Amino acid sequence: DQQVKQNSPSLSVQEGRISILNCDYTNSMFDYFLWYKKYPAEGPTFLISISSIKDKNEDGRFTVFLNKSAKHLSLHIVPSQPGDSAVYFCAANGMDSNYQLIWGAGTKLIIKP
Amino acid sequence: DGGITQSPKYLFRKEGQNVTLSCEQNLNHDAMYWYRQDPGQGLRLIYYSQIVNDFQKGDIAEGYSVSREKKESFPLTVTSAQKNPTAFYLCASSLAGGFSNEQFFGPGTRLTVL
Numbered sequence: 001d002q003q004v005k006q007n008s009p010s011l012s013v014q015e016g017r018i019s020i021l022n023c024d025y026t027n028s029m030f031d032y033f034l035w036y037k038k039y040p041a042e043g044p045t046f047l048i049s050i051s052s053i054k055d056k057n058e059d060g061r062f063t064v065f066l067n068k069s070a071k072h073l074s075l076h077i078v079p080s081q082p083g084d085s086a087v088y089f090c091a092a093n094g095m096d097s098n099y100q101l102i103w104g105a106g107t108k109l110i111i112k113p
Numbered sequence: 114d115g116g117i118t119q120s121p122k123y124l125f126r127k128e129g130q131n132v133t134l135s136c137e138q139n140l141n142h143d144a145m146y147w148y149r150q151d152p153g154q155g156l157r158l159i160y161y162s163q164i165v166n167d168f169q170k171g172d173i174a175e176g177y178s179v180s181r182e183k184k185e186s187f188p189l190t191v192t193s194a195q196k197n198p199t200a201f202y203l204c205a206s207s208l209a210g211g212f213s214n215e216q217f218f219g220p221g222t223r224l225t226v227l
Contacts, residue, residue, distance in 0.1 A: 009153070034215065043117075043203050043218025044156075089155060099214060100146075100171065103155030 003027045004092050006104035014112050019077040021107050023090030026071065030092040034101070035064060035075050038087045047088075048075070077109075085111045116140070117219035119204050124224045126191075126198070134189045134222045136204035145187035146205040146216060149173060156203060162187055163209070191224065199226045 005024045013019045023033075031052050036044035050057040050064045050073065057064050063076045077084055090104040117138045126132045138145065144163045148156040158171030162181040176195025181187055187206075191198045201223050205216040 004155070006155075041122075041221065041223070043119075043205070043221050045218070046215050049215065091155075093214070100158055100161060101156075101214070101216065103157075105153060105155045 002105075003030075003097075004090055004102050004104040006088075006090055006107045008107050009105070010108040010110065012110045012112060013080050015082060016079045019075075019080045019084065019109055019111070021075040021077075021088050021090075021109065023073045023075075023104055024071060025073075025092055027092070027094065027096055027102075028068075028071065029096045030094040030102075032093050033064070033066060033073050034091045035062075036089045036091065037084075038089060038106070044089055080109075080111045082111050082113060085109060117204060117206055117217060119202075119219035119222050122220065122222060124222055126224065126226050128226055129193045131190055131192050132224065134191065134202055134204075134224070136187045136189065136219060137185055138187075138204075138206045138217075138219075139185060140206055140217060141184070142206035142208055142217070143184070144207045144209055144214065145181065146207075147171075147177070147179065147187070147189045148203040148205065150201045150203060150221075159189065159202075198224055200224060 034049040035047040038044040048062045066073045087106045089106045091101040093099045120135045146161040147159040160179040162168035178190045203221045204219045207214040207216045
């Protein structure tokens, strides 16, 4: 039973445009949500996070939006750059998971020049 | 500089052999984790440790064992009981194991069973 779902295995975006990556979750007890970026044959690196008490968090080109009623979050990257090409993972935790991260399957983002 | 090291980067093992993957961190983090990644899937938690000399099973602990004798080190042994051990293994650490635990990852070890 996948508690965190990233339904798009891949996404292709033109350089300079906005990239929007989506993530859905089923557990309403999740408290905290994180986005990680991963290059091939490397470990993931933390990108941005959001607490369930907020609906938006911004860090430079990256913004995460949380819609608790829809159990949906999205990561916006604007403008998209070639170095943004990577796999993006959404993760969540809460009391139910003993605060261990539950991960989505990832979305591969390809930025076209 | 601070970080997490995993060795080796690539590892080949014959079926039926145990193998140990190394993970060391110098970030002074209390919590450490082992994950497994398979193609097209998210990371799945094998074991985690929130303090020295203590560890807990994750979602897929069967066929694996760990130890946490030192704060800096959290080795993972893949035993012959693990039915499908070929995968990419990731070690991570965090300041604490609770709420908003941003985890820092090592470069990973790709294990292939021949």
